[in-house]
Amino acid sequence: AQSVAQPEDQVNVAEGNPLTVKCTYSVSGNPYLFWYVQYPNRGLQFLLKYITGDNLVKGSYGFEAEFNKSQTSFHLKKPSALVSDSALYFCAVNPSGTYKYIFGTGTRLKVLA
Amino acid sequence: AAGVIQSPRHLIKEKRETATLKCYPIPRHDTVYWYQQGPGQDPQFLISFYEKMQSDKGSIPDRFSAQQFSDYHSELNMSSLELGDSALYFCASSLSSVASGRFRTDTQYFGPGTRLTVL
Numbered sequence: 001a002q003s004v005a006q007p008e009d010q011v012n013v014a015e016g017n018p019l020t021v022k023c024t025y026s027v028s029g030n031p032y033l034f035w036y037v038q039y040p041n042r043g044l045q046f047l048l049k050y051i052t053g054d055n056l057v058k059g060s061y062g063f064e065a066e067f068n069k070s071q072t073s074f075h076l077k078k079p080s081a082l083v084s085d086s087a088l089y090f091c092a093v094n095p096s097g098t099y100k101y102i103f104g105t106g107t108r109l110k111v112l113a
Numbered sequence: 114a115a116g117v118i119q120s121p122r123h124l125i126k127e128k129r130e131t132a133t134l135k136c137y138p139i140p141r142h143d144t145v146y147w148y149q150q151g152p153g154q155d156p157q158f159l160i161s162f163y164e165k166m167q168s169d170k171g172s173i174p175d176r177f178s179a180q181q182f183s184d185y186h187s188e189l190n191m192s193s194l195e196l197g198d199s200a201l202y203f204c205a206s207s208l209s210s211v212a213s214g215r216f217r218t219d220t221q222y223f224g225p226g227t228r229l230t231v232l
Contacts, residue, residue: 034220043117043203044156044223090155099144099169099209099218100158 002027004093006104013081014112021076021107023091032094033074034101035065037087044090050074061085081111115139117224119204125230126194134189134227138206144168144218145187146205147179150226156203162187163209163218194231201226 004025013019025031032051036044048059055067065076074091091104118137126132138145144163148156149172158171162181173179176194181187191198205221 032217036223041228043225044205046220046222049220094218094221096217099146099161099163100171101146101148101156101221102158103155105155 002093002095002102004091004102004104006089006091006107008107009105010108010110012110012112015083016080019076019078019081019085019109019111021089021091021109022073023075023104024071024073025091025093025102026072027093027095027102029096031096033065033067034092034094035059035063035074035076036090036092038090038106039087047076047089081109083111083113085109086111117204117206117222119202119224119227121227122225123228123230125232127232128194128196130194130231132191132194132229134191134202134204134229136187136189136204136206136224138185138187138204139222142206142208142222143185144207144209145181145185146207146221147173147187147189148203148205148223150201150203152200154200159189191229196231199229199231201228 034049035047050057050067058064090106092101120135146161147159150156159173161169165181177191179189203226205223207219207221209218
């Protein structure tokens, strides 16, 4: 079965420190990979995506993500965390030839001042 | 830039009642998706439409139906509501394409959601 895993329910990081939110997937073919952020009682906001090309993709608000095909991972990173980055982050995969996204279970990021 | 619009934003219904959720995609987007997000859960794909035809189906209960209209807006109809239907319902839209005989859809942009509470 196709699945997306976010192994950490919560990640705590001090403001100014680098952050990493992990995502691995089990999907055949060459899926598209996405990261979204969700603030309380809000919709999902698109951060970045990987389709093809350079393994390091840059997105909104200083976030970037590194695609690793051999490890089937797509970890979200930011060099210097802000308190305002505190939110729920979802990794999503769009299997090729389909319309749907498969979401991970989400990781709550808490940036401490 | 115009975003996905959903209405209503909040809806309270009694068990066994019906509900209709509406979604207006970003202009020129041809694909609409519906997701259900329960409390503390990740969004679960329900159904999608491309050019007014159902394109993919996920874990949508038989009590639910949806369609996409000629102006590309979509409606999710929910009947015989149950307590377990209480959730945040998201609509998303995207632009799809066919290249070299293969279908691909671009980034899905999500609306703010409709919070449905069933009492």
